[in-house]
Amino acid sequence: MLSALGDERLTAKLSSGEAALADALLRRLSAHDVAREPKDLLVLTAAALCLTRRGARLTGRLTALIQLLDEQATQLSEADQLTQAIPLRRERLRLLLAQGPQSSQLVSEAHAELAALLARAGDLAGALGEYEEARRGWSVGWPSAEERVVLFKEMARLARLVGDEGRRVALLEAIWAVVEAEHEPTEFGATGGR
Numbered sequence: 342m343l344s345a346l347g348d349e350r351l352t353a354k355l356s357s358g359e360a361a362l363a364d365a366l367l368r369r370l371s372a373h374d375v376a377r378e379p380k381d382l383l384v385l386t387a388a389a390l391c392l393t394r395r396g397a398r399l400t401g402r403l404t405a406l407i408q409l410l411d412e413q414a415t416q417l418s419e420a421d422q423l424t425q426a427i428p429l430r431r432e433r434l435r436l437l438l439a440q441g442p443q444s445s446q447l448v449s450e451a452h453a454e455l456a457a458l459l460a461r462a463g464d465l466a467g468a469l470g471e472y473e474e475a476r477r478g479w480s481v482g483w484p485s486a487e488e489r490v491v492l493f494k495e496m497a498r499l500a501r502l503v504g505d506e507g508r509r510v511a512l513l514e515a516i517w518a519v520v521e522a523e524h525e526p527t528e529f530g531a532t533g534g535r
Contacts, residue, residue: 407436427462430455449478453492460499469499469508486523490516 411433434451437444456471472492484492493516500508 404440407433407440427455427458430458445478446480446483449475449480449483452478460495465499466503469496469503469505472496472499486519489519493519 430451434448434455437448437451452471452475456468456475459465459471460468472495476492476496479489493512497509497512497516500506500512
């Protein structure tokens, strides 16, 4: 990953001074004009991620990188620059995954955010895949029952559009299971219908 930087001196520094190097990377990230140089930004975050995988104690810095990527991707999304926002969201997701199990809910939310962007960009199959990744990480209490129904419906819509009948049926059944779990039988009885 670091070879993409084309800087052997950086590789040599990995055995010492990781924190100082990560700080320098973060300063460069903060100063970047992401709309002008999105690829450069991703290279820098890749370098920071590689440092964390080497065991450097960079939890705070990693969190700062994630927050920065989130802010910049949000700005790009508002400007409807999907071609740049999508790779930023992917990089943020990779950084969250690097934090380990404690970030499971944030990872699920990041998958859902990426799915929404992919759907807007026309990658319906990719969006459905990201929603399914989000679903795998759902914990009790997130999302709410209402949010789950909305997400299931969107997933079913995407499954229909990409021609996957099996997925669509399974998701519609999951919607019904959520509804049944959240309402009294008197409200959704045999005559309630599906």
